[in-house]
Every structure is written in structure tokens, then in C-alpha cells.
Amino acid sequence: MSGAEAAPATVTAARSAPVAAEPGPLREIWFRLRARPSAVVGLVIVLALVGMAVFADWIAPYDPSATNWGAVRTAPSLAHPFGTDEVGRDLLSRIIHGARASLAAGLTSVALAVTLGLPLGLLAGYAGGVIDGAIMRLTDALLAIPFLILAIALAAFLGPSLTNAMVAIGLSATSIFVRLSRAQVQAITAEEFIEAARAVGNPPWRIALRHILPNIVPAILVQATLTIAAAIIAEASLSFLGLGQQPPAPSWGSMLNVAKNFLDQAPWMAIWPGVSIFLAVLSFNLLGDGLRDALDPRQRN
Amino acid sequence: MLSFLARRIAIAVPTLVLASMIIFALQQLLPGDTATALSGEERDPEVIAFIREKYHLDRPLPVRYLLWAKGVLQGDLGESIRLQKPVIDLVAEKLPVTLQLACLAMVIALVIGVPMGIVSAVRQGTTADYVANGIALWGLSIPNFWLGIMMILFFSVYLGWLPASGYVPPSESLIDNLKAMIMPAFVLGNAIAAVMMRHTRAAMLQVLQSDYVRTARAKGVSPLGVILRHCLRNAAVPIITLGALEFGQLLSGAVLTEQIFSVPGFGKLMVDAVFNRDYATVQGVVICTATTYIVLNLMADVAYFLVNPKLRRS
Numbered sequence: 001m002s003g004a005e006a007a008p009a010t011v012t013a014a015r016s017a018p019v020a021a022e023p024g025p026l027r028e029i030w031f032r033l034r035a036r037p038s039a040v041v042g043l044v045i046v047l048a049l050v051g052m053a054v055f056a057d058w059i060a061p062y063d064p065s066a067t068n069w070g071a072v073r074t075a076p077s078l079a080h081p082f083g084t085d086e087v088g089r090d091l092l093s094r095i096i097h098g099a100r101a102s103l104a105a106g107l108t109s110v111a112l113a114v115t116l117g118l119p120l121g122l123l124a125g126y127a128g129g130v131i132d133g134a135i136m137r138l139t140d141a142l143l144a145i146p147f148l149i150l151a152i153a154l155a156a157f158l159g160p161s162l163t164n165a166m167v168a169i170g171l172s173a174t175s176i177f178v179r180l181s182r183a184q185v186q187a188i189t190a191e192e193f194i195e196a197a198r199a200v201g202n203p204p205w206r207i208a209l210r211h212i213l214p215n216i217v218p219a220i221l222v223q224a225t226l227t228i229a230a231a232i233i234a235e236a237s238l239s240f241l242g243l244g245q246q247p248p249a250p251s252w253g254s255m256l257n258v259a260k261n262f263l264d265q266a267p268w269m270a271i272w273p274g275v276s277i278f279l280a281v282l283s284f285n286l287l288g289d290g291l292r293d294a295l296d297p298r299q300r301n
Numbered sequence: 302m303l304s305f306l307a308r309r310i311a312i313a314v315p316t317l318v319l320a321s322m323i324i325f326a327l328q329q330l331l332p333g334d335t336a337t338a339l340s341g342e343e344r345d346p347e348v349i350a351f352i353r354e355k356y357h358l359d360r361p362l363p364v365r366y367l368l369w370a371k372g373v374l375q376g377d378l379g380e381s382i383r384l385q386k387p388v389i390d391l392v393a394e395k396l397p398v399t400l401q402l403a404c405l406a407m408v409i410a411l412v413i414g415v416p417m418g419i420v421s422a423v424r425q426g427t428t429a430d431y432v433a434n435g436i437a438l439w440g441l442s443i444p445n446f447w448l449g450i451m452m453i454l455f456f457s458v459y460l461g462w463l464p465a466s467g468y469v470p471p472s473e474s475l476i477d478n479l480k481a482m483i484m485p486a487f488v489l490g491n492a493i494a495a496v497m498m499r500h501t502r503a504a505m506l507q508v509l510q511s512d513y514v515r516t517a518r519a520k521g522v523s524p525l526g527v528i529l530r531h532c533l534r535n536a537a538v539p540i541i542t543l544g545a546l547e548f549g550q551l552l553s554g555a556v557l558t559e560q561i562f563s564v565p566g567f568g569k570l571m572v573d574a575v576f577n578r579d580y581a582t583v584q585g586v587v588i589c590t591a592t593t594y595i596v597l598n599l600m601a602d603v604a605y606f607l608v609n610p611k612l613r614r615s
Contacts, residue, residue, distance in 0.1 A: 140312070141319035144591040144598075146549030148556060149571070153587050156575040157330040233444050237557055240446050241572055260450055260561065263465075264458045274447030282442035289438075 032294035039290020045283035053099040062090035064097040064250045073266040083268040086258060094250040095272050101251040102280055105166050105235035105244070106228040112170030114224055117177025124178065125185025126208050135178065142175040151234055155243040162235075162251070165244040169234045173227055180223050184216040218295035225288035229281045236277045252277045305606055313599050320591040321373065324584055325366050328356075331580070338580075340382060348382060355380065373588060379581035381574070388585035391570060396589075398468065399559070399566035402485055403551050407544075409490030410497050415540065417494075418501025422509060423528060433498060440495030445554050449488040449561040456484065466563035485562040489554045493547050500543045504536035511535075538605060545601035549594050 033039050052059060068088030076083040082091035124135040142150070154168035188194060189212065197211050238244035239253025247254060252273040259269035331338040336358050340348045352358070357365050372379070378388035421433035457465035463484055469477040508514060509532060517531045518524075556568030563569070567586060574582035 137312075137315050137319055140316040141323060141591075144316060144320045144594045145323070145587060146553040146590060146594065148553035149549075149587060149590055152556065152571065152575060153324075153327055153583055154330070156583050157327045157580065159332065229442070236444055237446060240557065241560065241575075243575065256447060256450060263450070263454050267454050267458070270447075270450050270454060274444065274451065277444045277447060278442055281444070282438065285438060285442050 029291075029294055033290050036290045036293060038286050039294070042283045042286025042288075042290060045279055046287055049099050049103060049280055049283065052096055053103045056097045056100060060090075060093035060096045062093040064089065064093040065248050066090075073262065073269070075266075076268055082272045083266065085255070085269055086262060086266070091255075091269065091272055094255060095252070095276050098250040098252045098255065098273065098276065099280070101162060101239070101245045101249070102232050102235060102277070105162065105169065106232040106280075106284070109166045109170035109173060109231045109235070110224050110228050112167065113173035113177050113227065114220065116170075117174040118181050118220060120174075121178040121181025122185055122208055122213065125182040126189065126204065126212065132182075136182070139175040139178045142172070143179075145172075147172050147230070148234060148237055151238060152241065152243060155238055160243045160246060162239075162245045162249075165235055165238045168238070169231050172234075173231060176223065176227060177220065180219060181216055184219050185212055188212050188215050218291075222288055222292040222295060225284055225291055229284035229288065232277065232280050232284065306603065309599055309602050313595050317592065317595050318370075320595070321370055321588060322366065324588050324591065325369055327584060327587075328580065329362075338578075352382070378585035378588065381579050381582045383574075383577045383579045384582075388582050391582060392567070392585055392589055395565065395567050395570045398564060399552075399555050399568065401471070402482060402489060402555060402558070402564060402566060403548075405482055405486035406489035406493060406551060406554075409487055410493035410547075411544075413490070414494040414497025415501050418498040419505055419528065419533065421498070422502045422505035425506065433502075437495040437498045440491050440498075443491070445488050445492055446557040446561055448491060449484065449558060452484050452488065453561070468562075468564050481562070482564070485558045485564055488561075489551065489558045492554060493551060496547055496550070497540070497544060500540050501536065504539045505532055508532045508536045542601045542605045545597050545604075548597050549590075552590055552594075 033043070066089060068084065071080070071084050071088045073086055074080060074084045074088075080090050080092065082095060085091055085094070120135050120139075124132040145153070150172040151165070151168040154171060155164055158164040158168065185208075194207060194211055197207050202211070235244055236251070236253035236256070239251040240257045242254070242257060245251030245254055255273040256270060256277075259266070259273065262269055336349045336353045336356070340352055357368050360368070376389050378392065380386070381388055381391055384391065417433045417436065421430040424430050453465045456463045464481055466481075468481050471478040514527060514531055517527050522531070552568070555566060556571060558564070559566045559568040560572055567589075571583060571586040573579075574586070
């Protein structure tokens with residue numbers, strides 16, 4: 001990250017990104033993150049989940065969709081450590097494969113929300129005036145419809161599927177990033193180095209991309225991590241309601257939906273999917289809180 | 302004061318209009334012919350013709366929106382094709398149930414969240430603070446529908462103390478009503494409690510550092526007196542206004558909670574409508590939610606303005 005090469009060499013004050021321009025920003029973040037045990041725990045669980053999702057085919061002891069009518073709703077045992085479900089599928093294998101739906105939904109929807117929200121927020125914060133007003137009213141309007149309710153409504157009209165659930169969650173979360181990036185841009189635009197960059201004749205697009213954007217990345221990254229946690233809950237909720245991942249493909253939310261009907265005969269069906277959702281959400285929350293402390297000390301208290 | 306109110310309303314109105322446009326536009330996402338899609342499963346030609354007429358589907362989109370918005374303003378949220386009832390009646394019927402649930406949940410959230418926030422702010426950096434923060438993180442990370450299922454498993458299936466479902470109106474038996482509502486209310490209040498704890502903690506930390514608190518301490522006001530009389534009173538303003546903004550979270554949560562405990566409220570109405578392809582009801586529920594949210598926001602802003610003399614003078 002060296003915006004300094006592109007900018008006129010004389011203008012050291014206008015060098016982009018005081019944070020990112022320091023040598024080895026990733027190392028710096030790692031050092032600060034490492035000092036927080038809870039963040040490290042979060043990171044380890046996140047990595048474990050990602051590994052589980054990527055290598056699900058190799059780790060899972062059974063085919064997650066293979067039914068076995070000879071072993072319907074069997075309690076946890078050596079052969080099936082988490083037990084089996086109502087059609088004899090191995091729950092451990094379904095949990096492992098279910099990580100794919102949860103992580104895919106969390107990452108994809110937040111990527112969508114950032115892709116849409118960040119440019120809009122940059123534009124609103126930097127352009128101001130009528131453009132700002134229009135974008136903010138639209139954001140307010142979207143925020144007026146509660147996250148999950150909007151996602152349910154969108155999923156209802158688009159039709160139930162994992163892809164549509166991801167689109168619905170992403171669109172519902174977009175306004176968070178518009179607001180955040182706009183507020184960040186406004187705060188940074190007031191700083192002297194932006195004034196300096198403008199004084200030496202940088203065009204607005206260059207100031208926005210070279211000098212403002214790198215400075216708001218930390219805050220966006222923190223918010224994105226925390227929003228992944230919310231998106232994973234949202235996907236599980238939609239799947240629980242039957243509006244996300246469709247059977248027989250495994251998803252933690254839809255597993256709970258089925259488990260709810262067998263609580264007295266097969267309580268183990270309800271325990272493990274919930275524990276998985278909880279751990280996934282907790283780990284992204286821990287990592288997000290840790291990143292906030294490491295990247296954005298102003299917001300700490 | 303008046304100019305402030307006028308400015309707030311000048312922002313709220315276009316927000317509401319835009320929200321209604323978004324909700325109206327949801328219809329356009331339906332695949333295929335809108336009237337056929339809106340008619341639900343049965344594809345009755347008579348119903349399709351009725352819908353084409355009712356929603357003016359032969360007119361251009363902006364005209365349709367205006368006609369629809371006019372109806373909404375007059376309290377016509379459309380017709381539930383499946384239940385053969387005006388949507389507004391359905392909403393009016395289900396809303397009190399959700400309101401009771403939401404109020405109980407908010408009480409639970411306040412009772413748990415505020416004291417925990419106070420303790421963790423006053424004892425910042427101690428074990429108590431870490432424990433309180435840990436509990437808040439737990440509350441934020443646990444999916445509330447899973448918590449509901451686990452509570453049913455423990456209190457209904459294992460202990461047999463509370464009914465797993467079966468709503469009783471308070472007019473019939475208040476005790477049975479509360480018995481059926483306590484678990485859903487706790488599940489719903491749990492996540493809000495975590496948010497309230499964090500708000501309270503942040504607000505209290507800010508107030509604790511202020512000069513007048515130091516003065517009060519120097520004057521010899523008892524530690525508890527400082528916390529309750531001087532700090533909490535000032536911290537209450539952001540706590541209350543931020544709490545009002547949790548309403549959306551409360552409604553989102555109610556959708557799932559009502560589904561698990563079969564509470565016949567607003568959220569269950571919406572989910573049932575989704576599965577019955579009863580799109581008018583879905584739209585009706587969403588527009589009621591958005592309107593309530595915007596109005597509550599406006600009220601929170603005004604309340605914040607009224608209780609904060611510093612803002613009033615400027």
C-alpha cells in the first residue's frame with residue numbers, strides 16, 4: 001500500500017492511509033490481535049469452521065444425504081457420535097456439511113452488502129448535497145424494515161432457496177455499510193491531510209479512492225466481521241422457517257426445524273445444530289470485537 | 302422546538318414513502334404473471350380476475366403504486382386471498398398478542414440488562430465486568446430459536462413445568478396466559494438484554510467520567526447515591542432512546558419466537574402468510590412494521606430532545 005508513489009513526492013502530508021502505509025500492516029494487526037485471548041479463540045474457531053466446510057467431503061464419516069431406515073433416530077453412539085435423524089442420516093456428517101451453507105451465506109451476503117453499500121456510502125459522504133440526501137433517505141427506508149422481516153419478505157417473493165436467502169440477507173444488510181462508510185468518510189474528510197491532498201490539485205475521485213478509502217477499511221472490516229455473525233444467524237433463521245437451504249441439503253437451521261418435532265423422542269437432533277450455530281456466531285463476534293480493539297481503538301470502551 | 306419537530310417530520314415522511322415503495326415493489330419480484338402469482342395455489346380464474354381488478358394490474362406501475370398507497374392511507378392493506386378477510390382486520394386481531402409478548406420481553410430485557418450494565422461500568426475491568434460482558438456476548442450469539450427449543454426441552458419435556466405451546470388469551474386466564482408467555486418472552490428478551498447491557502455500560506462509563514460525578518463524590522454523596530441519583534438519571538436518556546431502536550430487533554425476534562411456541566401473533570401471521578403465498582398479508586405486515594418503526598424513531602428523537610435541555614437551548 002503506497003499511495004505516496006502516485007502522489008506528488010513533495011506532499012508528504014497528503015500521503016494516503018497513515019495506518020495502512022506503515023510497514024507490515026498485517027503483522028501489526030496480528031500482533032495486536034494476538035494480545036487478546038478472546039480474539040484468538042474466535043479466530044481459531046473461524047479457521048476450524050472454514051476447514052470443516054472446505055474439507056467436508058473428506059472429514060464427514062458418512063454421506064450427509066444417505067438415509068438408513070435401519071437406524072432411524074438412534075441416540076449418539078460410537079458409530080454415530082451425534083446420533084441419527086428421522087430418516088437415519090448421520091448427524092455428525094450433516095453438521096460438518098452444514099458448515100458450508102452457514103459460511104457461504106455469511107460470507108456471500110456480507111460481500112454483497114459491502115459491494116453495494118461501500119460505494120454508495122463513499123458517494124453520499126463525499127458528494128454531499130442532494131445525492132447524499134437521496135441515498136440516506138433510501139437507506140433510512142430500508143433500515144425501517146427490520147433486518148429479518150425484510151429478509152423473510154424478500155425470500156417470500158423471490159421464492160425459497162439458499163441463493164435467494166443470501167441475496168435477501170445481503171440486501172437487508174446493505175444499509176448498515178452505507179451508513180457506516182458515509183459517517184467514516186465525513187469524519188476523515190475533515191482531516192488536514194485531505195485538505196492538503198485537495199490543495200495540491202488531486203481530483204475528487206483520486207482523493208476518494210487513494211486517500212479516504214484506505215482509511216475507512218479498518219472500520220468496514222470490523223463491521224463486516226460482526227455482520228457475518230448476524231448473517232449466519234439470519235441464514236439459520238430463514239432455513240429454520242423453511243425459506244433458506246432446501247431439503248435434503250443440510251443446513252443447521254433446517255435441521256433444527258425438523259428436530260423441533262422430535263424433542264421428546266430425539267433431543268440430540270436439536271442440540272448439535274444449535275451448538276454449531278452458536279459457535280459460528282460467537283467466533284465471528286469474538287473476532288470482530290478483537291479486530292475492533294486492534295484496528296479501531298477510538299471505538300473501544 | 303417547532304423547527305426541530307418540523308425537520309424531523311420532514312425526514313420521516315419521505316422515509317416512509319420510500320419504504321412503502323420498496324414494499325410495493327416486492328410484488329414485482331414475483332416470477333411470471335403478477336395476478337396469477339398473487340392468486341396463490343388455486344389459480345382460480347375468478348380470483349385472478351378479482352386481483353387484476355383490485356390491484357389495477359392493467360395500469361402502469363406508478364399509477365398502481367399511487368392507487369395502492371391511497372388505499373393504504375385509508376386503512377386498506379388489501380385482501381387476504383386465502384383467509385378471505387381484509388388484511389387490516391388480521392393485523393388488528395394479531396397485533397395485541399405480539400404487543401404483550403414484546404412488552405414482557407422488554408421488561409425482562411431491562412430487568413436483566415440495565416443492572417448488569419451498571420455493575421460492569423462501575424466495576425470496569427474487574428471479574429464482574431468480564432462476566433457481564435461474557436453473558437452479553439452469549440446473549441448476542443445464541444440463536445433465539447435454538448434457545449427456545451432448548452427451553453422447551455428442559456422446562457416442558459424434561460421437567461414438565463411449562464406448556465411448550467398453546468396460547469391462552471389473558472381475558473380467559475391471566476395465570477395460564479403468563480405460563481404460556483413466560484418462555485417466549487424470556488427467549489425474546491434475552492438478546493435485547495445483551496444489547497441493553499452494552500448500551501447501559503457505555504452510557505454509564507461516559508457519565509462516570511464527568512465532572513459533576515467527581516464533584517458529587519467530593520461532596521461526600523454515598524457511592525450508591527452517586528450511581529443511582531447522579532449517574533443513572535443522566536445515563537437513562539441514551540438507554541431509553543437506544544432501547545426504542547431495539548423495536549425492530551424485537552419484531553424480528555418475535556417472528557421466530559412465535560413460530561416456535563405457536564403464539565398466534567404478528568410474526569406467526571407473517572410466516573403463515575409466506576407459506577400460503579398470501580402476499581397481500583406479507584406486504585401488510587411489513588408496512589405496519591415499517592410505519593411503527595419510523596413513528597417510534599421519531600418519538601425517540603423527540604423524547605431525547607425534550608429531556609435534554611442542552612439540545613433545547615441551541
